[in-house]
Amino acid sequence: MSQLNSSIEHAYTQLHLPLGAPLATVEAAYFKLRAEKIQNHQRGEIPDLKAAYSLIKQFLEQEDLRIHPPEMPAFETMTPRPAPATDPAAQGLDAPQLPPETRLEQALMGRGLRYPQVQWQGQRLLLTLDARQAPRSAKAIAKLWPMLREILPDLEAFHGVTAIQCMAKQPSGKILWRHTLPGPQAWQRRDREDQNLFSFESRITQIWVFPIALGLAIAMNAIPLVKFLLRGITIWVHEFGHATVAWLSGRKAIPLPLGWTNVEPQKSWFVYLGLLILFGLLIWAGYREQRRWPVGLGIVFSGLQFFMTWMMPEDWFDLLLAFGGIGGEFYLSAFLMVSFYFDLPAYFKWDFYRYPVLLGSAFTFWGAWWNWQEIDRGAAAIPWGSLWGGQDHAGGDMNILSTRGWSDQQIIETYNLLGGVCWFLILGLYCFFLFKQHRQSLALFWQQCLSLF
Missing domain, CATH: 1.10.287 (Helix Hairpins)
Known part of the structure; x- marks a missing residue:
């Protein structure tokens, strides 16, 4: 003693x-x-x-x-206390002669945190709290995060910090919990990305552009004049639905925006090898620029092309060719809509063109989905015939499906099922990217919710 x-x-x-x-x-x-x-x-x-x-x-x-x-008051229940000018905790941000670690410690003390310890290790900050004051990580982080967001921008020395590791240590030295937060450098990079609407990492784009485009698509379909003027978009997507089935099956096809697609019945090595080369170039460009989406697309389409060209029965081709017109209004539109979130090689300039493509595909998808919902309710009729041959034209898409043994109810249910699957994929990917871009904010929001209990 x-x-x-x-x-x-x-x-x-x-x-x-x-x-x-x-x-x-x-x-x-x-x-x-x-x-x-x-x-x-x-x-x-x-x-x-x-x-x-x-x-x-x-x-x-x-x-x-x-x-x-x-009993020690918990940090998460404390409110910032005003500190007198002589208190070292009040001198943190106003004492540039002190080391930045000390200034941060004192600034946190001035906001109610008792004896924090700060260590600066390159691009990381280690912040140690007293476990007796912060026994629960959720509540402590919910209070600590806004403090750090307020304090660190005024400490220029820490602007290069990429991560902040927080931990609560007991008097015995045992670590009670750990939690890693993004640092000021990550905040600055994220702010720059958010302000660039052509960036695929912009959270503003991820949240708002998709629902805005869908809202505009609904409005355009609800206005008869606008829907009539933009009908050409729907027709061309419809014809591309036929053409994509033909191309992937090795046939020549020319989709025309006049409601007609020329398809040659014989398979063509020129079409097969030409598409295969294009898919190979897509894979190579994606690999060179380290973009996984084009690599995945190239591999999937190459496999699908091989199956549809060399393994699929001829009867299937005729059926899919007829089905693919209205089917394309669903699956092609949905594919183009979800492609909004994926970057492509630079020469596509997809960061710009994805905006008008999203709006056009959303217009077509909503129009097709709503039309078949009306057909299912009996408020509209199945589109028999063709654009140029009239309702009695035996070569119409629905007429071909009918001659293949499809009942009216089977046609309606199949297209509505296709629309439901497309909705599931669209909304699923939207929620996925929403969570991916906001997982840190959502985690903090969840912790703030937990802090209420």
């Missing part, structure tokens, strides 16, 4: 304080001496001062707990 008392006396002497000075005075003296050592280029003496300060602080805290063992 006498040895401990002598160590405490020596520690007070190192801080130029009388024996028994309170902790607030000890803290003020330590930070003052530390700043003086830094200004006088005597950093080698700082570890001794820190050791003396830590010894006194530990001794006083243990004495305080022994004499007054009241």
